[in-house]
Amino acid sequence: MREDILQASRLIREAHLVVALTGAGVSVESGIPPFRGKGGLWERLDPMEFAHIDAFLRNPARVWDILVREMKDIVDRALPNSAHLALARLEKMGDLAAVITQNIDGLHQAAGNRDVIEFHGSFARQRCMKCGKIVPTHLVSLKSLPPRCECGGILRPDCVFFGEAIPLEALTRSQELSSNCDVMLVIGTSAEVQPAASMPRIAKYAGARIIEINTEPTPLTASYSDLWLKGRAGEVLESLLSSL
Numbered sequence: 001m002r003e004d005i006l007q008a009s010r011l012i013r014e015a016h017l018v019v020a021l022t023g024a025g026v027s028v029e030s031g032i033p034p035f036r037g038k039g040g041l042w043e044r045l046d047p048m049e050f051a052h053i054d055a056f057l058r059n060p061a062r063v064w065d066i067l068v069r070e071m072k073d074i075v076d077r078a079l080p081n082s083a084h085l086a087l088a089r090l091e092k093m094g095d096l097a098a099v100i101t102q103n104i105d106g107l108h109q110a111a112g113n114r115d116v117i118e119f120h121g122s123f124a125r126q127r128c129m130k131c132g133k134i135v136p137t138h139l140v141s142l143k144s145l146p147p148r149c150e151c152g153g154i155l156r157p158d159c160v161f162f163g164e165a166i167p168l169e170a171l172t173r174s175q176e177l178s179s180n181c182d183v184m185l186v187i188g189t190s191a192e193v194q195p196a197a198s199m200p201r202i203a204k205y206a207g208a209r210i211i212e213i214n215t216e217p218t219p220l221t222a223s224y225s226d227l228w229l230k231g232r233a234g235e236v237l238e239s240l241l242s243s244l
């Protein structure tokens with residue numbers, strides 16, 4: 001067993017409150033591409049042109065056609081992988097209080113985690129921009145774009161576009177958990193996008209130990225992470241589970 005994994009499991013065992021912050025790297029093994037780095041979505045599409053609220057309002061049909069259609073195809077088919085399942089086991093064992101996720105694929109809930117904070121909302125739901133009705137994404141037909149609600153309003157993903165605020169409840173609960181946790185597992189995120197990337201910093205300043213699980217180093221690794229468990233989220237989390 002890797003020494004760093006043993007150290008991490010000791011920290012988790014001694015902790016009263018463990019919180020996870022997850023990013024796209026957790027869902028890579030479910031077939032959902034990350035945003036940055038090798039094969040990242042933003043290597044092919046300019047996020048400011050397709051994932052910014054102003055771009056959506058300017059031309060919803062184009063954003064649906066280029067970005068949302070692809071996301072829908074991928075998310076409709078995606079299943080939880082060993083990383084999601086390991087985090088659900090950790091919660092069941094009482095070793096994980098909540099997951100703050102930047103991901104919009106709904107896979108943490110599908111894996112069984114009950115306390116999941118959707119920091120960037122969820123792509124599993126579409127919301128009518130006129131009447132506010134929520135429609136499950138897999139029920140939305142793409143025959144005509146942009147898809148519309150029965151009331152005639154345009155449907156939009158119920159997630160946070162660039163240029164939009166984080167849902168207040170998600171933000172305040174995440175800040176509270178980050179300020180009170182003893183250990184934060186930071187898994188599969190490039191830690192570049194604010195305000196999500198502030199959560200590990202808030203935790204660190206409040207005295208928590210930061211355990212980073214990532215295939216690559218991030219801006220957190222050198223200055224905030226107490227441990228960097230290098231590797232794929234699924235494998236590392238399974239090893240961590242077996243050492244607890």
Ligand code: APR
Binds near residue numbers: 035192214
């Ligand atoms: N296991 C662990 N980490 C992985 C794996 C893996 N199998 N594959 C990739 N990674 C790591 C990469 O090294 C990178 O650090 O996951 C991270 C993915 O980074 P991003 O693609 O930037 O995803 P994320 O950090 O979630 O992006 C944050 O940016 O575009 C916005 O709203 C979007 O929520 C997203 C936010």
